[in-house]
Amino acid sequence: MSAITRLTIGALAVAALTACAAETPAGPGAAAQPGQAGPGKVAVAASDTECKVAVSEVAAGTSTFAVTNGGSKVTEFYVYAPGDRVMAEVENIVPGLTRELIAELPAGSYETACKPGMVGKGIRSPLKVTGEHKPLNADAKLAEATASYKRYVKSQSDTLLVKTQEFVDAVKAGEIDKAKELFPVSRTYWERIEPVAEIFGDLDPAIDAREADLAEGEEWTGFHKIEKDLWITKDISKDGPIADKLIADVKTIVAKANTAELTPLNLANGAKELLDEVATGKITGEEDIWSHTDLWDFAANLAGSKAAVQSLRPVLEERAPDLVKTLDEKFAAAEAELGKHQKGDGWRLHNELSKEELKSLSDVINALAEPISTIAPIVAK
Amino acid sequence: MSISRRTMFGLGAAGAAAVGAGAIAARSLLEEPTAAHAASTSDPFPFYGEHQAGIVTPAQDRLHFVAFDVTTSRRDELLELLQEWTAAAARLTQGKEAGAFGAVGGPAEGAPDDTGEALGLPASGLTLTIGFGASLFDDRFGLAAKLPAALAPLPKFPGERLIPEISGGDICVQACAHDPQVAVHAIRNLARIGFGRVSVRWSQLGFGRTSSTSRAQVTPRNLMGFKDGTNNMKLEDAALVREQLWASAADGAAWMAGGSYLVTRKIRMTIETWDRTSLREQEDIFGRDKGEGAPVGKAREFDPVDLAAMKPDAHVRLAHPSQHGDAHLLRRGYNFVDGSDGLGRLDAGLFFIAYQRDPRKQFVPVQMSLARTDPLNEYIKHVSSGLFACPPGVRDAGDFWGRELFA
Numbered sequence: 001m002s003a004i005t006r007l008t009i010g011a012l013a014v015a016a017l018t019a020c021a022a023e024t025p026a027g028p029g030a031a032a033q034p035g036q037a038g039p040g041k042v043a044v045a046a047s048d049t050e051c052k053v054a055v056s057e058v059a060a061g062t063s064t065f066a067v068t069n070g071g072s073k074v075t076e077f078y079v080y081a082p083g084d085r086v087m088a089e090v091e092n093i094v095p096g097l098t099r100e101l102i103a104e105l106p107a108g109s110y111e112t113a114c115k116p117g118m119v120g121k122g123i124r125s126p127l128k129v130t131g132e133h134k135p136l137n138a139d140a141k142l143a144e145a146t147a148s149y150k151r152y153v154k155s156q157s158d159t160l161l162v163k164t165q166e167f168v169d170a171v172k173a174g175e176i177d178k179a180k181e182l183f184p185v186s187r188t189y190w191e192r193i194e195p196v197a198e199i200f201g202d203l204d205p206a207i208d209a210r211e212a213d214l215a216e217g218e219e220w221t222g223f224h225k226i227e228k229d230l231w232i233t234k235d236i237s238k239d240g241p242i243a244d245k246l247i248a249d250v251k252t253i254v255a256k257a258n259t260a261e262l263t264p265l266n267l268a269n270g271a272k273e274l275l276d277e278v279a280t281g282k283i284t285g286e287e288d289i290w291s292h293t294d295l296w297d298f299a300a301n302l303a304g305s306k307a308a309v310q311s312l313r314p315v316l317e318e319r320a321p322d323l324v325k326t327l328d329e330k331f332a333a334a335e336a337e338l339g340k341h342q343k344g345d346g347w348r349l350h351n352e353l354s355k356e357e358l359k360s361l362s363d364v365i366n367a368l369a370e371p372i373s374t375i376a377p378i379v380a381k
Numbered sequence: 382m383s384i385s386r387r388t389m390f391g392l393g394a395a396g397a398a399a400v401g402a403g404a405i406a407a408r409s410l411l412e413e414p415t416a417a418h419a420a421s422t423s424d425p426f427p428f429y430g431e432h433q434a435g436i437v438t439p440a441q442d443r444l445h446f447v448a449f450d451v452t453t454s455r456r457d458e459l460l461e462l463l464q465e466w467t468a469a470a471a472r473l474t475q476g477k478e479a480g481a482f483g484a485v486g487g488p489a490e491g492a493p494d495d496t497g498e499a500l501g502l503p504a505s506g507l508t509l510t511i512g513f514g515a516s517l518f519d520d521r522f523g524l525a526a527k528l529p530a531a532l533a534p535l536p537k538f539p540g541e542r543l544i545p546e547i548s549g550g551d552i553c554v555q556a557c558a559h560d561p562q563v564a565v566h567a568i569r570n571l572a573r574i575g576f577g578r579v580s581v582r583w584s585q586l587g588f589g590r591t592s593s594t595s596r597a598q599v600t601p602r603n604l605m606g607f608k609d610g611t612n613n614m615k616l617e618d619a620a621l622v623r624e625q626l627w628a629s630a631a632d633g634a635a636w637m638a639g640g641s642y643l644v645t646r647k648i649r650m651t652i653e654t655w656d657r658t659s660l661r662e663q664e665d666i667f668g669r670d671k672g673e674g675a676p677v678g679k680a681r682e683f684d685p686v687d688l689a690a691m692k693p694d695a696h697v698r699l700a701h702p703s704q705h706g707d708a709h710l711l712r713r714g715y716n717f718v719d720g721s722d723g724l725g726r727l728d729a730g731l732f733f734i735a736y737q738r739d740p741r742k743q744f745v746p747v748q749m750s751l752a753r754t755d756p757l758n759e760y761i762k763h764v765s766s767g768l769f770a771c772p773p774g775v776r777d778a779g780d781f782w783g784r785e786l787f788a
Contacts, residue, residue, distance in 0.1 A: 265490060330577060359580070363452055367577025377491030 041100070044114070046093065047071035051114030051123035060107040060131030065090075067114070068098040073345060076115040078122065079103050083328055085310030086152050091118075091159035091189070105129045117345030118188075119299070121335070141314045142379065146262045149311035153193050153262075156304075157254040160189035164250045168243040171226055171236050180230050184288070184296035184346065187223060190250075191300035192307070194277065195270030196257045203253045207246065210286065221245050224290075231290040264315065267308040268376040274305035275369040283362050285350040295347035298361070299338060306331055309372065312379055320378050323371060330368040337364040422559035425504035428474045430774040431639055432627065435508030436711065436736050437616035439595040441557040444587030444715040445564040446645065446732065447572065448514070448550025448767060449579035456522045460787055462578045466511070466554075466571055467781035476504030479570035496573070498566050505560035509567055511782045512643045512769025517551040527786055529634035531642050531739045532770050538752035541763040547583040547647065548765045555643075555734070557713075561588065583765070585647060587715020587732045594713060600674060600682060604716050604729050605655055605760070607667050608674035611682050612701075614711040625709045625738050632739065636785035639773030641736045644744045647717075647765035650730040655760045666756045668695030694754045700747055708743040710735040730761070740768060 041064045045052040048071035067077040067090060078089045079101075087110065088103030107129050113122030163186035170179040190197070190208065198204050205213065207222045214220055221242055229236045281287040282298040309316075309327060316324050337360055341348040353361075422442075426434045451459060469479045478484060480494025487493055518528035554571055558564040565586070572581050591603045592610035596617050600608040614621055630638040655663070664670050664677075668691040674682040676697060678690040691698045702709050713734040722728040737743040752758065772783055 268490075363580040366580070367452070370573065370576045373492040377488040380488065380490040 041066045044068065044077060044112070045070060046075045046077065046114040046116065048073050048116045049123075051077075051112065051125060053112050053125050053127065056126060057128040057130060058105065060105060060129050063103050063105055063129075065101040065103065065112075066098055067093055067101060069093045069095050071095055071116055073116040074118060076118050076122075077101060078113045078115070079105065079127065080111045080113060081108065081310070081313070083310050083313050083324065084306060084331075085148070085313045086307050087148070088151065089155050091155055092162055107131045118185075119342060119345055119347075120339070138315070138318070141318070142264050145264055145267060145311045145313075145315055145379075149267050149308055150258075150262060152307045152311070153196055154258055156189050156193045157257055160186070160193075160250060161254055163189055164247055168247045171230075171243040172240050174236060176230060176234065176236060179226070179236065180291070183223070183227060183230065183291060184293035187288075187293075188296055188300040190223075191274075191277070191297045192304035193257065194301070194304070195266075195273045195308075196260060196262070197253050198273070199257075199260060199266075203249050203256075206249050207253065210289065212286070212289075222249070224288075227288065227290050264312060264379040265376055267312055268372075268379050271305040271308040271375065272369060272372050274301040274308070275365055275372060277301050278365050279362065279369065282350075283358055283365070288350070292349035292351045293347070294350040295338070295341055295353075299347065302331075302334060302338065305368075305372070309375065312375065315379055316375065319381065320374075323374065323378070326371045327368075330364070330371060334364040334368050337361055423503035423505055425475045426506055426508055428471045428509075428775065429777055429780075431776075432774045433508075433510045433640070433771055434474070434774070435510035435555055435557055436626070436641055436713070436771070437594055437622060438506075438508050438557070439598050439616070440590040440592055440713050441506045441508070442559050442590055443557065443561040443564050444590075444732065444734075445556045445561070445568045445584065446587070446734075447554050447556075447568045447584040448582045449552045449554075449572075449575060450582045451517065451521070451551040451578065452580045453578045454521050456787075458578050459522055462575055463783045463787075464781045465574055467775055469570060469574055470509040470567075470782070471775070471778065473567045473570065474504065474507045474509055476502075476507075479574070496566065496569055498569075499563050502560055502563055502566075505558045505563040507556065507558040507563050507567055509571075510555040510557075510643075510771055512553045512555070512771040513783065513786065514550050514552065514767065514769050516549060524786065527634065527636060529628075529632070529637055529642075529770055531628070531632065531634070531637075531741060532768060533741060535644070535740065535745060535766060535768055536749070538748055538763065540752055540758055541766070543766050544764050547585075549767060550582045550769075552579065553643070553645070553767060553769045561586070585717060585732050585765075586719075587717050589716040591714045591716055591731060592712040594711060603714075603731055604650055604652055604718075605663070605667075607663075607669065607671055608682060609714070609731075610712050611669070611674055612686070612697075614709045621709055622711075625743065626711050626736060628738050634770070636788070637770055637772060638785075641711075641738065641771050642740050643767070643769045643771050644733075644735045644737070644740055645765070645767035645769075646733040646748075646763050648731045648733055649728070649762045649764050651726070651760050651762075652729050653726050658760075665692050666696060668692065668697035694756055696751070696755055696757050699750050699755055704750065705746045706742070708747060710737050710743055710747065736771070 042058065043054040044065050044067040046067055046069045065077065069075050072095050074095070075093045076089065076091045077093065079087045081087050087105060088101050090099050090101040093099045110127040110129060111124050112127050113124045115122040163182065167179060167182040167186040170182055208224065209220060209222055210224050211220060211228065223246065225242055226236065226239055229239055278298050278301045282294045282301065285292065285294050287297050288294045313324065341353065341357070426438055428434060453459060473479060478495035482494050484493045484495040484497030484500055515528060515532040515534065518524045554568065556564040556567045568584065590601050592613050593600050594613065594615055596615050600611050603609040614626060616622065626641055628634070628637040628640050628642065660671060669676050675684055676686040677695070678687050686697060686701065688698045688701060688703065698704070713736065715732045715734070717730060717732050719728040735744055772785060775782060
């Protein structure tokens with residue numbers, strides 16, 4: 001199983017936070033020299049409007065990207081394979097910092113993307129990876145699919161920890177405005193990987209239960225308890241223990257999520273479940289009933305579903321090429337429809353959307369979820 | 382005099398007429414041909430034919446009607462959908478499952494291709510009838526030149542209170558069956574097949590037919606308690622059906638030859654105020670007696686009407702073909718109760734369905750006269766409206782709904 005060994009290295013594509021901006025962005029003149037990408041690092045100069053990758057071609061194998069955020073917004077950096085399959089990503093690059101990203105890239109055509117403000121399709125550039133191309137056999141493709149998705153879970157859960165900590169700190173410091181700002185942001189990382197979290201059934205409710213979900217006499221903890229206090233009672237002075245429990249629960253679930261064995265079927269079903277979440281909770285506004293920030297969760301569910309589906313892409317391209325085409329179209333349509341409601345670096349509030357706008361969102365999710373529901377038997381073969 | 386509702390309906394369902402204990406001399410339907418109704422209510426009707434089923438087909442007891450908006454802007458996707466729908470409809474109407482694997486025959490890891498609630502149920506006389514609304518003929522699919530003149534928008538009728546969200550639509554499908562579960566199952570599966578290409582705009586359940594479309598059927602009652610559609614156009618009226626139901630190529634739209642135009646109107650009834658109205662007034666308003674359904678001055682339901690004997694604004698008189706240049710309709714409506722209205726009243730009424738060769742010459746003049754002067758308007762309100770061109774029938778397994786339109 002050498003393929004798997006190699007892929008495990010891919011799972012190391014974790015962002016490393018460097019203390020200083022050691023790698024200064026290379027000038028445009030340094031671009032497009034494949035050799036340069038070998039032992040050194042590829043500098044990426046990110047700003048609010050630009051995403052300058054020092055080279056447009058690297059050799060197959062391991063590449064390290066050093067992403068420096070010279071802008072004023074928090075940014076993210078992605079390396080995408082066709083269909084926006086996430087090969088590697090680094091989240092939460094705050095202004096002024098450099099973070100490194102190690103990516104394991106087989107030969108092929110890719111795209112890099114910075115996402116200032118962490119929304120939208122990002123600022124894209126092509127990236128060519130040259131060298132020997134080793135086609136994987138069917139089993140290896142499935143293994144690569146789960147490894148690829150585990151990389152995603154890892155990077156999302158790392159940032160989930162950071163952002164939840166910031167949220168919890170703000171709550172405990174009594175900073176209502178800051179906590180309100182951080183609420184939908186920290187939830188974004190949670191909502192992108194929620195199906196993995198749901199494997200650990202007892203913790204999901206502790207973190208994410210809504211008031212309506214509770215039986216009489218049941219203790220209410222987690223994000224939504226704090227949400228109600230932030231938006232309705234406007235009193236978070238007694239939420240310290242809730243906040244402590246939230247971060248403790250998130251830490252536990254992240255640790256479990258990153259050691260969980262995932263199967264291709266988990267990915268297929270997770271992709272579907274995330275869209276079910278959109279259909280039942282977000283379109284109806286039931287998820288964030290006090291803050292009305294449902295569209296942040298919507299976007300996160302959609303992104304998480306896409307990450308799972310695109311991890312399976314090499315398998316699907318072989319077994320159901322027509323389906324891949326359909327999925328690409330339907331994901332694009334859903335993203336376009338959601339994109340209409342982007343507002344600055346965030347989203348319009350659920351209660352600002354008309355019934356017609358919500359129906360259009362519901363339509364694109366239905367259109368996407370039906371073909372997604374056909375993936376499971378294809379990857380189970 | 383009293384009539385047991387149970388006895389009356391019980392016998393009615395058996396194809397016989399009830400004879401009241403007193404003065405009501407019910408007209409025996411035993412002298413009517415019974416063949417069209419004699420078949421079991423579980424049997425299928427043929428899907429393929431010159432005309433779509435579900436029009437002259439003896440009206441089944443239950444309805445699920447749906448209107449879709451087409452959400453794709455691609456003509457090829459719409460064409461594919463019509464072909465997939467036709468294949469599913471051919472199966473469903475014969476009592477089969479929507480997809481090849483069915484509810485439980487597919488792989489355990491995947492979602493079943495049939496939703497399963499009709500497992501074990503017979504075909505139940507299911508018919509599926511498709512229609513195309515005028516909005517489909519805009520610039521999206523290159524159909525503008527095919528818009529039939531008969532799909533001209535209906536005029537505004539006095540007193541109507543149309544709700545746009547439950548009116549119109551690019552495509553409609555009428556599902557009629559003797560079992561409501563079978564009708565809902567069909568619409569649900571068609572809607573599912575359509576995701577990404579069409580979106581449900583509105584849908585309506587009907588729990589009891591209010592019209593007969595065959596002389597073999599007993600005339601049913603609407604929620605006002607009156608027999609409805611005694612003089613309806615029926616499948617046995619061969620000449621009338623030919624002249625006033627089926628469109629012909631000579632009418633202008635060649636693709637509609639053998640098709641028919643469908644008007645739907647959701648008519649909310651304030652049944653609570655109607656129920657407080659005296660029997661005499663109720664009968665005067667309709668122009669028929671309530672028990673037998675006989676026209677004013679006559680003894681039997683099917684006795685010829687004497688319009689002069691009725692009040693000038695009696696419903697039957699206003700709607701009578703002789704008042705509109707002999708314009709007939711094939712009505713196929715259903716009673717509905719959509720729960721309650723939050724004001725302590727049932728949200729009830731008639732989902733009116735009528736097929737005809739040209740609404741401009743048939744539905745429009747009749748409804749205009751009713752909307753202006755019918756005393757029934759005090760108790761009813763039109764809240765939704767639909768107008769659809771229903772193409773001819775699907776000839777065989779190689780044919781599909783709307784082939785002529787897209788040819």
